Amino acid sequence: MAHYDSILDKFDKHILALLQKDASLSNLELAERVGLSPSPCLRRVQKLEAMGVITGRRALLSPKALGLGLTVMIQISVDRHTPERFEQFEAAVSSYDEVQQCYLITGQSADYLLKVVVPDMDRYQDFLLNKLTRIEGVSGVHSSFVMRRVVDTTALPLHYL
Structure with missing residues (x-):
């Protein structure tokens, strides 16, 4: 993967920070928190996925709650x-x-x-x-x-x- 720091702007970085904390955010919630309208926000997320910066979204499970101590x-x-x-x-x-x-x-x-x-x-x-x-x-x-x-x-x- 290429080094993308020179082409990611403050909106991209904010989107990435928010999705790392909570990947379940809807596009509308994400757009509101980033300060964009939903369509440009969705395009940015899709661009980040196409670039390979966002590689997937997963649920994080608690090992302890599942008996994996x-x-x-x-x-x-x-x-x-x-x-x-x-x-x-x-x-x-x-x-x-x-x-x-x-x-x-x-x-x-x-x-x-x-x-x-x-x-x-x-x-x-x-x-x-x-x-x-x-x-x-x-x-x-x-x-x-x-x-x-x-x-x-x-x-x-x-x-x-």
């Missing part, structure tokens, strides 16, 4: 650093509902960082032993258990634009 950050090492090994690992973890995020990282002894959400320690043990460690090439797993969510947002810092 354990969040685990997992560092994974793989035995070989080949495109085939990475593709195989990424395909496997992409198929697991428990995995919320997976990053290929550098600067650590690990190759990947995963964020996993499960109901409890027993279910994590099952996930670890019956899914994660069975992926061919996984050579190391280091689990860290989240005690408290201090900052937990999907919002991007728009003040850099």
Whole structure:
């Protein structure tokens, strides 16, 4: 995706900020808050979608309310650093509902960082032993258990634009 900071004006940035906080806003509500009439506001949202700046809208669910009380950050090492090994690992973890995020990282002894959400320690043990460690090439797993969510947002810092 291109860097769009030079073509986004104050209305676009305001639209993005509002939608990051509440994507359920109707076009009329959004237009009123931004200070535009509904038609130009809708055109701007459609333009931002066409540009790939807005990639989708989702409902955010509460893990705790749904009985998913354990969040685990997992560092994974793989035995070989080949495109085939990475593709195989990424395909496997992409198929697991428990995995919320997976990053290929550098600067650590690990190759990947995963964020996993499960109901409890027993279910994590099952996930670890019956899914994660069975992926061919996984050579190391280091689990860290989240005690408290201090900052937990999907919002991007728009003040850099």
